Amino acid sequence: MSAFHADTGFELGMAVIVPESDMTIESDELLRWYAQARRDLPWRKPEVTPWQILVSEFMLQQTPVSRVEPIWLAWIERWPTPSATAAAGSAEVLRAWGKLGYPRRAKRLHECAVVISSHHDDVVPADVETLLTLPGIGAYTARAVACFAYSARVPVVDTNVRRVVARAVHGRADSPASVRDLDDVAALLPDDATAPVFSAALMELGATVCTARNPRCGICPLSVCRWRTAGFPAGTEVKRVQKYAGTDRQVRGKLMDVLRASSSPVTRAQLDVAWLTDTAQRDRALDSLLVDGLVEQTTDGRFALAGEGEIP
Ligand code: SF4
Secondary structure, eight states: OOHHHHHHTGGGTOSOOOOGGGOSOOHHHHHHHHHHHOOOOGGGSTTOOHHHHHHHHHHHTTSOHHHHHHHHHHHHHHOOSHHHHHHSOHHHHHHHHTTSSOTHHHHHHHHHHHHHHHHSTTOOOOSHHHHTTSTTOOHHHHHHHHHHHHOOOOOOOOHHHHHHIIIIITOOSOOOOOTTHHHHHHTTSOSSTTHHHHHHHHHHHHHHTSOSSOOOGGGOOOSOOHHHHTTOOOOOOOOOOOOOTTSHHHHHHHHHHHHHHOSSOBOHHHHHTTOOSOHHHHHHHHHHHHHTTSEEEOTTSOEEETTOOOOO
16 A cells, blocks of 8 residues: 555545645644643743753653642742752652652652753753753653753654644554654644744644544644544554552552651651552562662661661
């Protein structure tokens, strides 16, 4: 099957054929919509610094906006710069991270702050290559910071963007992550200075309108959407529902809750009561926290958050 036929669904007997020239997203439509529909998120305010945007990107990985917002606001008030964050202890940072989950992100953010303050004059690098050398920064975060903090014309691809492009441009319900994603999205970016706003708008459309389960096509600003034109053919991806209850992640969270709530090292028995359902699972979770460097053991055998394991 040729790429043309695959994109149009021609060989599936569909009546509507979308010409190759429509394999794009009309930037005027998207930008007009974004200007009036964008959410008023605190990290989008003009006075927010690149570091504070970087903090928001760390926190937003796998965590919804509503949970991130209060933690981010408190965080940047307390540690507005990389050097302020670097000067904080690991345990303070882990406590401030609270219940955002995936606390390795907090540890990596702290390490990132240390490198920026010591090797980059306390200024977040602006180019993707240098950003990629920093702790905790991968392909998505590097481009998101370059784009949202420095208005770079770079493709920013998260699950929301991937979904909108799969639907509007390729006529598919969904699309698994692929090495082609960056080129795919780069080809859609406008050539002018609106490219960074286009990137933000694409992501916003996926987050608020073209959502995974309930796309609100009735209010979608895109006049051309191949998936809609094709009659919404079913996707092929089998979605795994991410459960939390009963997982090692939940147990790790329970153990971290005990440690965060204590200003001094705790005994093994204090940790043990946090999860009595499955003791082998609890032991495994504690081991993994020790391996990740989020928890330390004191010389007298108690447990503490990273950085608080020294007995005075
Ligand atoms: S028309 Fe529907 S499926 Fe297509 S991009 Fe808009 S919301 Fe998504």
